[in-house]
Amino acid sequence: MISDRKAEENDLETIYEALKKYADSDAYPFHMPGHKRKIGWILDPFHVDITEIDGFDNLHCAEGMILEAQKKAARLYQADESFYLVNGSTAGILSAISSCVKKNGKILMARNSHKSAYHAVSLRNLDVVYLYPEVISKYGMNGGYDAEEIRRILESDDKIEAVFLTSPTYDGVVSDIRKIAQIVHQFQIPLIVDEAHGAHFGMAEGFPQSAVKNGADLVIQSLHKTLPSLTQTAILHRNGTIVDRDRLMKYLQIYQTSSPSYIFMAAMDECVTQMIKNGEELFQNFREKITNFREDTKNLKMIHIPSEELKGKNGVFDFDSSKLILSVRECEKSGKWLMEKLREEFHLELEMASGDYALAMTSVCDEEEGFLRLSDALHRIDRKLCEEERKRKPEKKEERILFSLQKMKSALRIGQMEEEELERLGWKECLGRISGEYAYLYPPGIPLLVPGEIVTEGLINQISYYRERQFRIQGLSDCSGNTLLVCSKRI
Numbered sequence: 001m002i003s004d005r006k007a008e009e010n011d012l013e014t015i016y017e018a019l020k021k022y023a024d025s026d027a028y029p030f031h032m033p034g035h036k037r038k039i040g041w042i043l044d045p046f047h048v049d050i051t052e053i054d055g056f057d058n059l060h061c062a063e064g065m066i067l068e069a070q071k072k073a074a075r076l077y078q079a080d081e082s083f084y085l086v087n088g089s090t091a092g093i094l095s096a097i098s099s100c101v102k103k104n105g106k107i108l109m110a111r112n113s114h115k116s117a118y119h120a121v122s123l124r125n126l127d128v129v130y131l132y133p134e135v136i137s138k139y140g141m142n143g144g145y146d147a148e149e150i151r152r153i154l155e156s157d158d159k160i161e162a163v164f165l166t167s168p169t170y171d172g173v174v175s176d177i178r179k180i181a182q183i184v185h186q187f188q189i190p191l192i193v194d195e196a197h198g199a200h201f202g203m204a205e206g207f208p209q210s211a212v213k214n215g216a217d218l219v220i221q222s223l224h225k226t227l228p229s230l231t232q233t234a235i236l237h238r239n240g241t242i243v244d245r246d247r248l249m250k251y252l253q254i255y256q257t258s259s260p261s262y263i264f265m266a267a268m269d270e271c272v273t274q275m276i277k278n279g280e281e282l283f284q285n286f287r288e289k290i291t292n293f294r295e296d297t298k299n300l301k302m303i304h305i306p307s308e309e310l311k312g313k314n315g316v317f318d319f320d321s322s323k324l325i326l327s328v329r330e331c332e333k334s335g336k337w338l339m340e341k342l343r344e345e346f347h348l349e350l351e352m353a354s355g356d357y358a359l360a361m362t363s364v365c366d367e368e369e370g371f372l373r374l375s376d377a378l379h380r381i382d383r384k385l386c387e388e389e390r391k392r393k394p395e396k397k398e399e400r401i402l403f404s405l406q407k408m409k410s411a412l413r414i415g416q417m418e419e420e421e422l423e424r425l426g427w428k429e430c431l432g433r434i435s436g437e438y439a440y441l442y443p444p445g446i447p448l449l450v451p452g453e454i455v456t457e458g459l460i461n462q463i464s465y466y467r468e469r470q471f472r473i474q475g476l477s478d479c480s481g482n483t484l485l486v487c488s489k490r491i
Contacts, residue, residue, distance in 0.1 A: 027343075028370045030324070031351040034200075034363035035228035036370075045263050059084060059260040060253050069269040076272055077202070077212045079219070079237035081245075083252060084268055086260040089196040090116040092220035092236040094123070095251040096192045100162040100218070100243060101126055108153055109164040111405050112142050112446045114194060115438065115475070117164055118414060122451075125415030129153060129160060132407060133169075134315035139306055139327050140356035142405070144175035144315030151183045160187075166194040167211060170352070170444035171359060172323030173316050174198075174208045181215030190217035190242045196234070198320065200226040200363070203275060204283030208318040212237045218248075226322065226363050229271040233264050282364040290321055290362065293371045302331040302385035303338075303378055324360035326350075326378070331385045334469050335359075338381070346377040352443040355466070405448065406459045411491055412452040421488040424478070427463060430455040434487035438475030439463060447475065454491065455484070 013021075029036050050056060057064035066084065074082040085092045097120035101107050104125050109117060111130040121128055131150065134143035145165060154160060163184050167175040177193060184191040193211035195201065199221035201210040211219045219237040223229035238248065274282075297305055304327040310316045328338050335353035342348040342358070348370075351361040360374065411434045412420070422436040432454060439449040449459055463473060463481075473481045 025347070027347045027349050028373055029349055030360035030362065030366075030370065030374065031349055032361060033224040033229065033231045034226045034361075034365060035224075035230070036363060036365040036367075038365045038367065039228045048263065048266070050262050051259060056262065059086070059256070059265065060258070066265060069265070069272070072269070072276070073235055073272045074237070076276055077210060077221075077235075077237055079212050079239055081238045083236045083238070084260075084265055085220075085234035085236055085252075085256065086232065086264045087234075087256050088224075088232045089114075089194065089220045089222045089234040090119075091252070091255040092234055093117050093192075093194060094120045094255045095248060096218045096220060096236065097121070097126075097162070097164060098124055098251040098255075099247040100190050100192060102161065105161045106157070106159045107162050107164060108150070108157075108160045110145065110166050112169065113164060113166055114196070115440060115445045115447060117194065118438070118447060118450060122414040122418070125413060127159075127413060128410070129157060131165070132405060133173075136173075136310065136314045136316070138329070139304075139325065140329055141171050141325070141354065142169055142173065143310075143313070144169075144173050144317055145180065146315055147176055147179045147183055150180055154184070154187045154189075158187075160189065162190050162192060164192045164194070168195065168198050168201075168208070168320050168323075170197060170446075171325055172197070172320035173310070174318035174320065175315060176317035177211045177216055178214040181211075181217075185215070185242070188242070190240075192216070192218045193220070195219050196222040197225055197323075199223050199235070200283070200322070201320075203279050204287065206287045206321070207283070208320055212239065215239075217243050223268055223271055226361070227271050228274065228363070228365050230264055230267040233268045233271075235268065286322070286362075286364045286366070289366065289368060289371050293324075293375055294321070296375045297378055300378060300382045302389065303328055303382050304330065322362045324362060324374075325357050326360060327357040328385075329356040331389060333385070336469060336471060341381060342374075342377055346373065346380075348374055348377055353471075354441070354444075355469075355471075405446070406456060406462060408449070408453040408456065408459065410450075410452050411454050412487070414451050417451040417487070422485040423488045424483045424485055426483055427460050430484050430486050431457060431460060432491070434489075434491065436485035436487055437477060439473050439484070440475045441466065441471055442474045448473075449484075455486070 052058050057066040059066055070082050093116045106127040108129045111132045136143045181191050193216040195211050201208050217240050222234045224231045224233045307321050310319045335358040339350045339353040339358040351359045417436055435449050435453050438447045440447040
């Protein structure tokens with residue numbers, strides 16, 4: 001029996017073996033991390049993997065080389081202070097919200113926030129006022145935030161202690177952070193910006209300015225998403241005096257490991273150093289590649305790749321052109337279909353798929369070969385889609401349910417749900433009941449449903465729409481996605 005189990009285990013592919021196979025294949029990575037497996041500053045991680053020994057400083061009480069590295073990052077981003085995050089942007093978001101909002105306090109938070117922001121709300125038992133982004137219905141994606149709506153909310157509720165926004169979104173949509181920061185500061189409260197997807201902002205012309213330079217008090221960036229750094233490396237920037245520095249430091253120690261990886265810190269330091277030394281040249285070349293790609297694909301008939309035309313509408317102040325949104329909405333295909341097509345037939349691995357589009361993430365480390373392969377693949381797919389469209393009989397178009405967030409009503413705080421008795425029901429039986437868990441697509445990790453919210457018919461239809469198209473709904477304790485935990489007591 002034991003020998004059979006050992007033989008079976010020996011046949012299983014290890015994680016390392018799977019990674020090596022993928023790395024050795026011809027699959028091109030239009031996904032994170034930003035180094036695209038092309039840059040290797042650390043050749044043998046085991047050779048340099050250490051702990052806090054004499055002469056190597058301490059992340060949690062930085063006085064030497066780590067402090068100097070963080071100061072270097074602050075100079076690059078023009079922040080008052082910058083802090084390395086070895087637990088990803090998640091640790092930065094948890095620390096930022098916890099330091100700015102008292103326990104049982106109140107926060108104004110974008111409803112399309114990453115799940116880590118909701119976890120902070122739960123841990124602190126916060127009362128939340130949600131700000132919904134505008135909707136770009138043409139592409140089935142979220143837009144930006146209305147600054148004047150933020151003003152109206154703050155004028156009507158003096159208990160709000162902080163504002164938390166996501167800019168850019170996963171899709172590259174940037175809100176008018178400068179204007180929003182000016183409004184928020186009129187109420188003497190901090191603005192926290194999840195800029196995880198914007199670590200490259202402000203590096204060169206042609207890309208949006210960072211929230212760091214536009215007045216935000218705390219800005220969290222994932223270096224690994226769009227810059228050449230290792231997965232899980234991120235940075236938190238602090239500006240101004242509104243945020244209590246001691247509280248921030250306290251929570252950074254709580255939410256970060258006591259054994260920070262020196263390999264991660266070295267990767268961040270090297271990334272920042274390279275941006276200082278070679279960033280202008282790297283980004284100029286990168287911009288040219290993006291421009292050429294968009295020019296090569298501008299005449300596609302059935303696949304649309306939006307960019308500049310998004311600006312000035314739906315709350316979109318600016319747009320990150322390095323995010324390639326491959327929309328198939330017009331030909332009634334799904335983003336998942338396109339993503340699988342590119343993977344299976346052309347060996348191009350994208351970052352994510354939503355209902356009506358797939359997303360290709362690019363960085364300064366992308367090579368010309370990758371852009372040419374993607375352009376060629378899209379042209380081939382587009383021609384086939386045109387042929388299908390000519391042959392297709394006129395029929396009523398399928399109603400599309402956007403990824404745009406349903407406007408939900410909260411009956412209980414997220415933190416309160418931990419104490420509630422729950423029961424498991426099929427989705428159709430959940431109408432009008434209080435959800436006991438999250439439901440979200442990952443990526444992007446934005447909850448469609450949050451604990452404490454009342455399940456609506458629109459939400460049930462949206463979940464059903466995604467499940468029918470084989471999108472995996474995550475966050476549910478039922479991995480099949482057939483049921484939901486709801487509060488046993490009724491409203």
